[in-house]
Amino acid sequence: MSESMPTSYIMLVNAVLAAFIPLLVYLLYLVFIQPRFNPLRKLPGPPSKRWRADHLGMVMNPSVSPRMHEAFVKQYGRNITIRGPIPWDYRFFTLDPVALGHVMKNSHLYEKPWQSRRLITGLIGCGMLAAEGAAHKRQRRVATPAFSIQNMRALVPLVFAKGHELKERWAAMIADPIAGDSGKDARRRIDVCHWVSRATFDVIGSAGFDYQFNAIQNESNELFNAYKEMFEVAISQQQGSYRGLFAIYFPIIDVLFPDKAVRTVRRCQGVIRRVAGQLVQEKKRKIAEAEASGVAHQGKDLLSLLLRSNAAADLPPEQRISDEDILHNINTFMFAGSDTSSLSITWTLFLLARYPSIQTRLRAELLAVAPTASLAALTSEEIASLYAAVTDLPFLENVVRESLRLIPPVHSSIRVATQDDVVPTSVPVRTRMPDGSVQDLMHVMVPKGAFIHVPVEGFNMDREVWGHDAWAFNPDRWDNLPEAVASQPGLYNNTLSFSAGPRSCIGLRFSIIEIKTFLYILLTNFVFAETESQVGKANVVLTRPYVIGKHMEGSQCPLYVSPYVAEA
Structure with a gap:
C-alpha cells in the first residue's frame, strides 16, 4: 500500500498539471499576447495604469457619467477605447452617431454578450430581450401583430381605468386624517415609484394576459408578489458583487451554494411557471373552443394576440414559437412593460415636482381638454376621443420627450462583435499605426469578441449636439432643436431611449399610451412637490430612483402629493 502511494500521488500531480498548464498558457496569451494585436489599443482613451483599473464606473454611474462622457469627448474624441474589469478587456466606446448607428443597425454583427443573455435568461427566460439571431427574429415576427396601432388603441380604456383607480386610491390616502394632513392644504408623502409600479403591473396584467393583479388595492396576489419580489431582489437591490460576477461565468456556484437572492428567484420562478403557465394553457383552450364553434376569439390582451398570431395559417410551422417561448415573452x-413605463412616469413626476412652473403650465394644457363628466362616467368611445385630444397636446408631447431624453429608462447598453468589422465614423479618429505614427482615419477596426459600450444617456445628453443646456430639463427645446440632433440615431425622436435598429423597443406605442394617460389623470387631480429626502439615480439594469443613504431599501421616489384645487 505504501509503495503505491507515491505512484498515485505522481499521477494526481500530473493530472492537475495537465489541466492547469493549458489554462495558464491561455491566461498568459490573454494578458500579454492578445492585447498587442488588439486594434482597439491603437485608439485614444483614458489611461489605465493599475493592473485592475477599469473605466466602467466612470461611464455607468449616473452621478458622474455625464461629466465623464463630456470629458472623454473633449480630451480623446468621440471614438475611444476604455478598459473593462480585466486587463485584456479593451472596449469600444463611441459617442459618434455614424458609428453607433452602424452598430445598432447591424444586430447580426453586434449581439448582446452571452453574459448579459445568461443573466436575463436566468431571470425571465429567453424571450425577446435575451434571444439572438433566428430565435429573436422568429419571436419578434410572431409578436409584432400584437403591437399594431389598432391593437394598442384598443387598450386605451383599460389604461384610463387603471389610472383612474390609482387616482381614487391616492385621494383616499390623502383624505385619511390619521395617515396624512387634513384640511384645505392636505397633502401626503407618497412613494410614487412604488405606487405607479403597482398601477403599471395592473395594466400589463390586464393588457398582457387578461389577468387581474388588483395590485393598486392590495399586494396579496401571489403572481404579483412573485414578479415584484423577483425583480426587486434580483435587480433593484443587486450590489454588483464579485459573487454575482463569478456566478455568471461559473453557474455551478448558484447550484451548489445558493444565496438568499438565488433562493428567492427560484421560489418566485416556480410560482410564475405554475400560475402564468396555467394562464397560457387556459387561453389556448378558449381560443380553440372559439374556433371550434366558428366564432373568432375576441380577446384583445397581448397573450391572446400572440397565440393567434402564432397559430396563423400563413405562418410556416418552422417559424412558430413554443409554449415555453410564449411564457418567456409574457x-x-x-x-x-411594467418597469420601464413606471420608471418613466415616476421620473417625469419627479422632474415636474422639481420644476413647479413647468408642472403648472402642463396642468393648464391638460385641463383645457378635460371633459366635464368624470372619467368613470365616460364610455369607451369617449375615452378614446379624450386620449386622442390628450396625445395631440404639444406641451405634453414636449414634456414626455424631454423626460425620456434626460432620464432614459436604460442608462447604457453593451454589444459584442461576432466577427471582425470596420465601423465607419463621422469624424476622424486619431489612430496609432504599427510604425508608431498617428493617422486620422474615418473608421475603427473592431475585432471579433470586443465589447461595444452604448452610452444611451450620453447620446441623449450630449451638449455638443443638444445645446449648452442639454443637462437641464427644458421641454421647450423641442420647438427649436439644433440641426445636429437630426443625425442622431434612435427609434424615438432621435434619442436612444427606446433603442434603435432591428432590436428597438417593440412596446414603444404601449409605453407612450401609459405615460401620457397617467400624466393626464394624475396632474389634473394632484399637485406634486419635492420632499426633504434627496433622491438620486442608480443604474441597476434600469435607471432607478433611490433615497440617498437608503439604497438597500430598494427603489423609492417620495413626493408630497396634494389635491389640485382650481382657483376660483
Missing part, C-alpha cells in the same frame, strides 16, 4: 412583457 415574463419579458411583465418586466419591460
